[in-house]
Amino acid sequence: MKNSQITLRGSTALFALVLAGATAATPAFAQTTPTPTPSTTVPATQDNSSQDEGTIVVTGSMFQSAAGAATPSPVTVVTAENLDKRGISTVQDAIQSLASNNGPALTNSFSANGAFAAGASAVSLRGLSTNSTLVLFDGLRAAYYPLADDGSRNFVDLNTIPDDIIERIEVLRDGASSTYGADAIAGVVNIITKKEVKGFSARAEAGISDRGDAPSYRLTASAGTGDLDEDGYNAYLSGFWYKSEALMNKDRAYPYNSDDQTGICFEGHCGGTAVRNNISPSTGQVVLSTGANFMVRPYDITNTTTPAGSRYQNLSGCGIGTLVNLTAAQQTATSPSSVCQYDATNLWGTITPNIERFGVSGRVTARLGDTIEAYAEVNFMQSSVDYTGFPATIYGTAPTGIYGPTFSTSSNTVPPRAAGSGILALPVYVCPRANGASATMVNGVPTVPGCTAANGTLNPNNPFAAAGQVARLIGMDTSEVTYNATRNRAYRGALGITGNLSDNITFNVGATAMHTDLRRTQDGYVYIQHLLDVIADGTYNFRNPSATPQSVRDYLTPVNVVNASSEQFQFQASLSAAVVDLPGGPLQIGVGGSIRYEGVDAPSGNSDINGPTQRYFTLNAFGTSGNRTISSAFAELDAPITEWIGLNASGRYDRYSSGQDAFSPKVGLKVTPIKQLVLRGTYSRGFRIPSFGEANALPTTGYVTPSSSAFTNAYLAQYGAACTVANFAAGCPAYVKQSYGLTTLASPNLKPEKSRSFTAGAIFEPMRGISFTVDYYNIKKTGAITSPDTGSALQAYYAGTAIDPTIRVIADAPDINNPTAKPRVAFIESTLINADTINSEGLDFTASADVKVTEGFRISTSLEASYILKLSTIVAGHEERYDGTLGNFNLTAGSGTPKWHGSWLTTFDFGSLQLNGTVNYFGGYNLSAMDQGDDYKDCGSSLGITPCDVSSYVTFDMSVRYKVNDKFSIYGVMNNVFDRMPPIDPVTYGANNYNPVQGGQGILGRYLKAGVRVNF
Template sequence: MKRKLLTTAVCLALAIPCAPGVALAQEAATATPQQQDAGDQERNRDAKDLDTVVVTGSRIPRAVQETAAPTFSITAEEIQKQGFRNVSDVLRAQPLATGAVQDNQSAGGGSFTAEATTISLLGLDPSFTLILMDGRPLADFPLLYNGQSNFTDLSSIPVAMIERIDILPGNQSSIYGSAAIAGVVNIILKKYLEGVQLDLRAGGYTEGGGGNERLQLTGGNRFGDLDVTWGLQYGHQDPIYLRQRGYTDSTDDNPNPAFRYGSRIAIILDGFTGQYNDPGNGCDAFSQLYGGTVIKDFRPGRGNFCGSREQPAFISILNEEQGTAGYLSGNFALSDNADLYATLLVSRNKVTVDTGSRFWIPNYNAGTGGYIWNSAEQTLETFQRIFAPEEQGRDGGFYDSNSMSYSAALGIKGALGDSDWSYDAYYSRSGFKVTSDQWWPLVDAMDQFFQNQFLGPQLGTYYGYPVYEPNKAAFYQPITPDQFRGFSDIIHNVSRTWTQNLNAQLVNANLFQLPAGPVGMAAVVQAGNQFWDNPVDPRVSGTGFFGINGTSGQGKRENWAAGVEFSVPVFSKLNANLSARYDRYRNVGGGSDAKPTYKLGLEFRPVDTLLLRGNYGTAFRAPDMGYTFTGSNGFFTTQTDFYKCEIDPANCAARYTGLSIEGLQTGNPNLTSINAKSFGYGFVWSPSRKFDLHADYYNVYLSDKVVPQSTTRILFEENECRQGRLEAGSQTCIDALAAVTRGPVNAGSPLLSETLNKITVKPINIAEERVSGITAGGNFRSEGRYGRFNLGLEYNLTLDHKARTYPNDPVTDYFADGQALTAEFKSIVSGDAGWEIGRFAANVHGIRYGSLPNYARQFSTTTNGIAPGRVRPWMVYNTTFDFKVSDRSKLSLIVNNVLNSRPPNDPSWDGSQGFAPPFYNVFAYNGYGRSYWLEYKIDFGQKL
């Protein structure tokens, strides 16, 4: 009821003009030559004498930051007050970031990029958000998000050098080009500092793990006509393990009692009965593993086995990290009308991810599902061993990633004589290099080891199954780290990306006069290219390593663009902003695409205190380099073999349903751009400098979205073709039959005949998606005898999010029962309450994440006895307490998640979905708990 009332109120506010007031529309933070207190800036700035600044979303200088498209800004001071640890935390805490993403917590669940972080604006794919630094694009992270698409990593951007972050939701391609569909994030670095500032921070987590330290040193000076700004940052963070949290340290924490048994360390499974062989006293040999927690456990329906209820708790959910960054910015006055400038940001990060245990089953590459024929007992069996940390040693379960990133620009800017024309021409380049290493078992070497240990030599085959006479007593023996290394090897990869551009723009804020005022114009031309190289060890993409696939590919693409923007005063109270841009991309080696985009924005100010605005625009996403150039990305999927079910229906449910199938995704050089359209409207009302209010509606529609072919659809069509219900010579049948790889016909063993081995898919332009919602918020400031107070609130409500993969498919509603296959928040609200008096300041920042459907509700069915429902909203509070020790130094205590709020309980998130533990949705919540930092900052150049 409360949500409906709030939605109704916001919608009415969008439609009904507000009462006039006495001051200018909403004021916002600007980049100033000196670091002043934001409150002082606001009090001292006259509403009619604002500095002219260039804002994100427009290349034309304006007196007021608010334009036809809403812009959300987070200043460096706000980042510190709200207690955020890094850029990723800042952006993921914004109400616009409603989508679930993979992060550190996905390390044990198959994340391809556990060392990187990103965001999902408006619930759309991370690749649809354009991340800029000082208005210039950053290179993609070399590894592919979810093994499929390119994205921008946020973890390499140091907080020390940030002046502010601007976020523009919705289509912005007519200004910034490709990828600006969900929105643009522009990270603006510091350009002018005086003196030297030192910032030291240290802290940790009250429940253990995650201890961290950070040192920041920034400064700047003027040497005649040269301004120099520089910065250094060093940070270190210890890992957090699931075993360090009381609600994730054991399978006994499972909300479903039926699953409160250990993870399998050693099992022997009878292929005919589906029962485990009782290990007897065999588990005693493993008792010292996993910290001494291995026991003979019992699994209902299976029997006794050797397991540990703490095995999953040895996975890290927060990485061990160590990083350094350096920043240098310079501006040299060549003359009164021209400046030469340059910036360079370099970051190095080392990340260690504990991805958990490796395992073994016999004859992994034989296509028999790990089953062997036991000639002594005349039965079908499979064996499984999961190696404990004590067996793997330091080399075993860890993934080490070393990355180096850089962003550089060199340019000249100035005015053309005494005219109103100004120019800015620059060359920019950014790049990423990631070196990764991990030990992994080799199939043949590991099979040979266990043959020597207990299986014995292979004695031929029996209906396709390898025949052995195993010594089961010898199976129940731990191995040593030396033995693990003996049948393992290092997977070493070096991946690179870079992006470079030449850019020139002309600006004239007074092109010519109309009766209502001057017409402004900006024109830009751009040319550049980008490169992606993600090689893979051939043993990973082949059959050399056990149970692992990789992503690989290499490609280069050239692009050029031209754009123009006009600001036109239609009459005294109405201003129009029109922008258009043409982009062309050409893949080196073949394939090209071109896309024009445009945008129209209107700003209507019936009175000085009220802005009514609206915008409509088009956008695009150039074909993703990962989707275009990938060589062979491996993945695993759970599917039903429709063909085997039809020819052997008696075994369909038991043998051919829920199969774990290896998939292979190849690139498609013929992809075209993803298209998008968006519109929005809203208002900004500021009756005084103490109060402002805003609300906006957004609607984004995507067509020709790139998605991998559906493995389920391919298997269904393959069976239809084999049964003759589809014409064998049709293109559908040709494609489906070529995509499915099966084993040979085995007349003696129907179960092993034409086994489903692999499915090959490629990405195609076919899907469509729409998202709409409302953003709203306001700020109140007051100053008096009892100090300075400020209150702020930001709210985002997603009204609708739907998608369709194929034209004839039913529409998927992300918020409907049984269709929400990903965790996306329908609503997020954040707020601040701050107080300053004398030397003391305090701020409370709260975030409320709306409720999500529980796992059972996602499929509209009772899951293990848990009925469909919703998990409660999640609220997190951060506090900051500042004390000015002197005019130049400040001591701060920062506590995040003050109430130590745990992720909401979901009784149906019990492991049956393959993501447990931890027993919460790791894509939507984090289980880190309460964190704290003590920070000391001193400025050797000016007062704080």
């Protein structure tokens, strides 16, 4: 196993030589009107209003200020040129790389690993989840993605932002509810598009890993006419196309490509294996799996008693699996003499899905006199994501649905969810289903009503039918895999007019309308009633599934197509005036109002409203629908009291048609004791409205992996002497360690979350071109929407003690290898409540320098890093701390919250030749999570086969750009130069043996891109 490789492979070495002799592209965008280029600490233009070249509008403010002036709130600005230098091709990749983005971010790779919001990408500032970061498009809100993150959190999909017209990305690292309203608790990401394009510009780019896989392609073109200053107008049209192909687990080295963890060892402790029908390392005997080929075992006609000495036997062949003949010692009392083994991750696992995106944008901007400017813009974006998954489940439980089963209030547990009572078995007789009648379950045996020996035939799939015995069935059709696809189309239009009514009075009016259409297509999933039907009438060939008529296979796994949509309409207007001159400058007062409509309609594709058999195995029942209108009024005051003291205050009142309201104040202070030093700070209050997913949704189930701390030795003893808490990884069967579902029920009675935040920082510029900043932030959310403490319910079930009466624990189907053992937990079901207090505090650092070495040669460098001091939740008076650990599972699904995240970019600019290098750093974390019953950093979730602390992850990127002439330039990029693979993490959910958020694009390995740009 090799996590880093410094020696360049042959193809990489050749590419490096090409880079050394190549020239770099200038920024990969069409020519734009020059605008001030702010540093990472200086705010930039908020919208597309007309500005004097020396003034800008700060994100989070209504007022213009001098370009380069510091503000009370910390702001990070990422320009299009910055992205080119770092070799970043898409907006979503750029935002995911932000130092302040941490914890429960949603990446595209999650789309291939069971994400609720498949096909989307979202940012999570400060580790506070995707619903506490507000994403704006030119200062205006965008429509939510129709699907919610983890089935509850609304967010804006970063994939709906067009890559080709981005001028810069501004990140307000401070609460901004006083300006924008809900969702801006952790900060604001404002994506600014180009106001003006002149001439024609185009780009072509292609990339591939040095292993020859995961190719990507990018094309952009922009054309514009008119000059705002000379002609009084500009109009442009721009389009782009981007595609990246899927990467499979089998295309990466061990252990990312396997379910076998026996090669992952630490201090003499090695992992077990989840290979289907594997040989247990601890017992040396086979562990039969329901996820392999079909196997059957005889039972009497009541499906309750098996003949003495009976065993499972293979009903179907191995398909693409491996036939293993078992020795006598490897067999159990019920196993066959040979089994088919499958390493499912190696055969079917997907790391990243297929992604294809394209879009078209058009804009017209016109000067209406000397001081007024108006614009109109339209955008269309389509994002398509698809991947193939594992074979469909035949035997198993389905996620709990809308109308969950009744449960015992004395034990707070419910029996296993199954298609009827008993364990699924093949009948003795099969009969045609007259007029398409549905089969029913009798003692776990699918039966055509009225089917008897007199009118039926012996079941050809049941080898025990002649003896009058049913055949209990386990396994799946390994020749057919599941398929998931999303296609999201976003339509957006925006209008605006801004300018000066007089020397002292300015106005800004803007309106936007955005609509998204999402189509979800899922194929290969077994519909439960149809499974009963094809078993009862004998039309499905379980002995040779590939010989089953296609019509029957299609009936068993009907294509599920669901259409969802979301909308956002907004109109806002503001007026500001300089009313009096103070010693430090004019006192400015601004007022404004806004009205917007937002709605989501995402019906369930797998409702169990008609009963548990009228749905699919493993597909979530998620669905939500709702809309609301929000009326808002806001005001701001900016008072430069003296030349070295400035005060800013703002407030906003929001009223929701759903009955909630909130007032959000904010005050900021800036002190400049000397020219080289600025001290700043803010205090604000904000709120987050309950999402449609939290208030209106159907139940949703997310899956997490239990740690050893969830179990007791007494419970585990029923699975063998070697299965103990201390030997959990290697000694316990895969069945016990399988993930369980956390089912969340929405509540219309939720109240808004409230927040209090403050920042304090300093900007130090000892000399021109060199600057340093440090900012402290502290955010406190009260009434945070969460599930009750499900970790205690999990422990109580396995300990046999009382369970919180507000939580339902649902047992799994019995283990086929230990049918008399108490089943493990399949689902924990709970209703969302306003209960927690969440605290997030940390430090942000930046450092930058731009030095002219000689005529025609400059060196610039910039570093940005964020450090989480503490991220914790107060639950029922008890503090659970998550920074530097896997938690909070409610927010991250176990993807963790590393303390550090940062990057360092250095550029050597020789004029026509530019060399860039970027160091990317993502901190490590401890394998523990207090909301899963662990103590803080106690290694409680570790399997014992890796160190307690997952190591930090460092990668290095380089790019070379060369400008051949004013019209032609070429460039090359090498990401992850030293081919470092992500640190091994066998615990984190969402990827196989690594963390998909920390690992990011690093799992691709060394990645090479080259491109060309023309400009006329």
